[in-house]
Each structure stands twice: as C-alpha cells, then as structure tokens.
Amino acid sequence: MYPKEESLRNYNLDLLKTLCAFLVVVAHFGRDSFLISFATLAVPVFMILSFYFFYDKICSVDIIQRIRRLAVPLVGWAIIYFLIYYFVLKMHDLTISDLLYQSVTGHDAKLNASMWFQNNLIILTLVAFFLFKKFQKHFFIIMLCCCITAYILQYSGVNYHLFANLGSELKYPLGRLTEMVPFMVVGLVLKKYDLLHNFSERLIYLWIVLFICVHALIRIHVPMSFGYAGIKLCMLSVILVFLFNSIPQGNRFYKNILRIITQNTLGIYCIHRLVEKFLHPYIFTEYNTFYCLIIFVVSWIICYGISKIPSKNIQALVK
Numbered sequence: 001m002y003p004k005e006e007s008l009r010n011y012n013l014d015l016l017k018t019l020c021a022f023l024v025v026v027a028h029f030g031r032d033s034f035l036i037s038f039a040t041l042a043v044p045v046f047m048i049l050s051f052y053f054f055y056d057k058i059c060s061v062d063i064i065q066r067i068r069r070l071a072v073p074l075v076g077w078a079i080i081y082f083l084i085y086y087f088v089l090k091m092h093d094l095t096i097s098d099l100l101y102q103s104v105t106g107h108d109a110k111l112n113a114s115m116w117f118q119n120n121l122i123i124l125t126l127v128a129f130f131l132f133k134k135f136q137k138h139f140f141i142i143m144l145c146c147c148i149t150a151y152i153l154q155y156s157g158v159n160y161h162l163f164a165n166l167g168s169e170l171k172y173p174l175g176r177l178t179e180m181v182p183f184m185v186v187g188l189v190l191k192k193y194d195l196l197h198n199f200s201e202r203l204i205y206l207w208i209v210l211f212i213c214v215h216a217l218i219r220i221h222v223p224m225s226f227g228y229a230g231i232k233l234c235m236l237s238v239i240l241v242f243l244f245n246s247i248p249q250g251n252r253f254y255k256n257i258l259r260i261i262t263q264n265t266l267g268i269y270c271i272h273r274l275v276e277k278f279l280h281p282y283i284f285t286e287y288n289t290f291y292c293l294i295i296f297v298v299s300w301i302i303c304y305g306i307s308k309i310p311s312k313n314i315q316a317l318v319k
Helices: 003-008 011-029 036-057 063-088 096-104 113-134 136-155 158-163 168-192 201-217 231-245 252-262 265-283 289-307
Strands: none
Touching: 011 036, 011 231, 011 252, 011 265, 011 289, 036 113, 036 168, 036 231, 063 096, 063 113, 063 265, 113 136, 113 168, 113 265, 136 158, 136 168, 158 168, 168 231, 201 231, 265 289
C-alpha cells in the first residue's frame, strides 16, 4: 500500500471486516451466543467492502492478476484442508471430487463450506469489470438494473427454485450469487460517488439509532433463500458500514494498531473451521461467544505467523 493511500484509508472499515470475521465464526460455532442474530450481516458487509475497496483499482488493475489473487486462497485452502483432513485427521472417505468441488465452488460439506464466498467474489469481480468497461457512462443505471433484477429473482422465488434441488456443492455457491449482487452494487456505488466521505463523524449516534430501529422495528418479508436474500439485510449492512465509517479514527498509533489487528481477516475467514476441528476435543463446553472468541484468537495468531513467511503466494492465503 502506498503511503498516500495508507494515509487516506479508513481503518475503521478494516476493523468492521475483522468484526465480521468474528461474526462468521459465531455463525458457524456460536448458536448459543447472544451475537447469533447479527451473524448474518457478516458476509454482506464483506461483499460491500470488497467492492468498495476494489473500485479504485477497476480501471488500472490487470483483471487476470486480480482473479489470480482471489483464486489463490480458494484453491490454496482447498488443498490444505484436503491434505490435513485426509492425512492428519484420517478422513479417508474424502475423494478427489471433494477437492475439485472445494477448489472450484468453495463449498464441499466435508471440507470448508465457507469458501463459496471467494467463488462468488471472483465471479462478481469479472461481472463488475465487464460492466464498468462496457457501460461506464451509464454506470448508475446499470447498477440499479442489476440490483432490481436481483431482488425480482429473490422475491419471486425464481432464484431459490432454480438451484434448490442441486447438490450442496452447487446450490449454495450458485444460489447465493444472485443474493450477493445487491451488496456488490452497494460497494461500487458507495465508492464511485464517494458517499462515505460525505457524512460527518458527528452522525455516529444517528447510525446507531437507525440500525436499532431497522433491526427491531422493520418487518419486511424475507423470500425463500440461501441465507442472504431480502432488502432488510442490505439496509442493515449499509447502515453498519456508515456507522463504522463515522467512528473517529484517532492518531497514527491507533491506526497502526488497527492495521496489525485487521490485516489477516481473510485468513481468519478461511482457517477458522480447521482451527475448530483441532480445538473441539480439548476446550469445547458449549457453542457460546467465549468458544467463538478462542477460535478467532487462535486463528488470528496462526494467520499472523503465516503472514510473516516471505512468500507472496503464501501471504495471499491470509491477507
């Protein structure tokens, strides 16, 4: 990251990504946690921020290099999970088909079903790149059409019924692709029109109140889905992004601490299932917040160690 880019970066958004990584752990292993009702927000916020940070690179980046960068954790972790599960945990029912599904779709129930997000991110990155190149002058209209189309497919039930009968290796990655489109659109629009910078830090209390009101009071029908459909989820995710964007950033020391804490969010997302597999026999008592926190901290420590290995491909697994 260049010094100028680093000085302009809002590390509170990176902090939000790290919080969402913890919420992903809660979603998978914290069914008794008081945070479980907020866990669904994690992936939508991830998608919004991924495209928010990607927008500035959309004109200058080599798209092949970008896709390769996104594919490294998808394929790399598939191989790591397969080797550890097969040779260390003696899961000899695993087959090459499991490895292939995990490497391509990111969702094999025997390995690491969380990586469907990386699959969707790669596909939507290609979509965003194509739309921006072809329709740059009509960007807002095209994005609006994408969002409306996605919600029509969701609320009509077409998206659900189209993929619901497929095997889990396909139905979740394919079914959630349409559900992720509105979050991609939000991320791109927020950055293109610089919407986050147009709101004062003094509005932080407004975003808190608005988040509580939308979460507690608004009742919007949620269509049959693969977990991330509906307008309310998008509203809450956007408010959460504005909320964290409004937090005062503090001094250089504060930013440096945040940079260290938040730089391995991707790795935590990728490795937490594997960490839980090893921790479960020794520390499990119940699926609560404390158990999730232990998984999160151990995952962060491992990812921090991996990030110090002097290899770009290995570092790409965690950040």
